[in-house]
Amino acid sequence: MSNQISRRKFIKTAAFGAAGVVVLPQFLASCKQSKGSSADDGIIRLGFIGLGQQAMYLMSGFIGMQDVLVVAGCDVYGIKRERFMKRAMNHYAGTDQKVDVYEDYKELIAREDIDAVIIATPDHWHAHIAIDACKAKKNVYLEKPLTFTIHEGQLLVKAVRENGVILGVGSQQRSDANFQHAVKMVQEGKLGTIEKVNAYVGAPPTPYDLPEEPLPADLNWPLWLGPSEYVHYNSQLNPPISLDPEQNEQFWGAWRWYKELGGGFTTDWGAHMFDIAQWGLGMDESGPVEIIPAGYKGTQFLTYKYANGTIMTEEPFNEQNTKGVKFWGDKGWIEVSRGHYVASDESLYPPAVEATEGAYETKIPHLANFIEALRNGTDPVVPVEIGHRSCTVCTLGNIAYDLGRPIKWDPAAEKFVDDPEAEANRLFNKSYADGYPLG
Secondary structure, X not given: OHHHHHOOOOOOOOOOHHHOOOOOHHHHXXXXXXXXXXXXXXXXXEEEEOOOHHHXXXXXXXXXXXXXXXXXXXXXXXHHHHHHHHHHHHHOOOOOOOOEEEOOHHHHHOOOOOOEEEEOOOHHHHHHHHHHHHHOOOEEEEOOOOOOOHHHHHHHHHHHHHHOOOEEEOOHHHXXXXXXXXXXXXXXXXXXOEEEEEEEOOOOOEOOOOOOOOOOOOEOHHXXXXXXXXXXXXXXXXXXXXXXXXXXXXXXXXXXXXXXXOOHHHHHOHHHHXXXXXXXXXXXXXXXXXXXXXXXXXXXXXXXXXXXXXXXXXXXXXXXXXOEEEEEEOOOEEEXXXXXXXXXXXXXXXXXXXXXXXXXXXXXXXXXXXXXXXXHOOOOXXXXXXXXXXXXXXXXXXXHHHHOOOEEEXXXXXXXXXXXXXXXXXXXXXXXXXXXXXX
């Protein structure tokens, strides 16, 4: 029975009460007037900042929605701007729709006609661009992990609320029926008291060690680095693409695996899986109180302790090392990942629904939820505060790894407990390159 049911795909979403509500794209067709639109025509106009692989997935989802127009894109790499323009104009062929591209994101957010920006840059740029967009009164869809440091996240939450804009986080799993149902079962007490959670995500980042390579002629490397410390160029950071013939990225940009530019698997997949664990445990407005790195005095896995006694470990729950989450209660268990759901009892399974094809970003109606939020003037299913709390969990893990010892955290105050060394860590509050102030 377990093998049979685990092969089911529960991709289309439904409303699951406290576990979250999302909407299908066809619902948006009935929404004619947009509260999130600067124009009187009800059209939501989007600008994209960062035009790599993830942005292309996102554009394919947004561009087909009724009363949504993609009007601009920005990237520091010329060939990516060309690809973006080509795809957008192919979509709008036969219309008078105009699409512009920019190298500097500040030109894009200065446009009064743009209602929301989609930010899919490397992590080290997230906070600067998002905060500037908030100050320009732009709504924001921001890829995860939300920010590079914990302090950046605190500033971004403040910027969103002070400027009265809407920010949605690219945590698509919260709009996935599998994860919604698992959380529903946990929160309704179907597993009893949750004693532990396995949330497997992968290894922390390592120091940058890629060899230096010649810069492409159309890549503005100083602007790509922006607020980050300097590292030399390597093509693995920006996977090569071509337009004639068209050849898209063959792998994800490797910047995410290095300390100087990203948070490794701890933030890349942790922003998804630790996020689901936090949600299930009812910790969206809180977090762990102690974090112990793997390797410390025989600790096998990165470990998070919560004030109520629940333990979360960054630990595989099957032999395949599936990136996912397993909730263990005193009455049963559920393990869930993308396209996979197994539980200790048949009563814990979600209803089977028809599977859909395509990239995960577009077959899960997360993007539609963001547009609905803009139209209604409400928070999306993953608002800025939740994105910040989930990102904090990830970053705390990397700070514990950096220090090589346990750290204690006060989630209410968002401060370390009697630990000046942790407060001075680069992932709590870092310095930036000259000319890139934050806040």
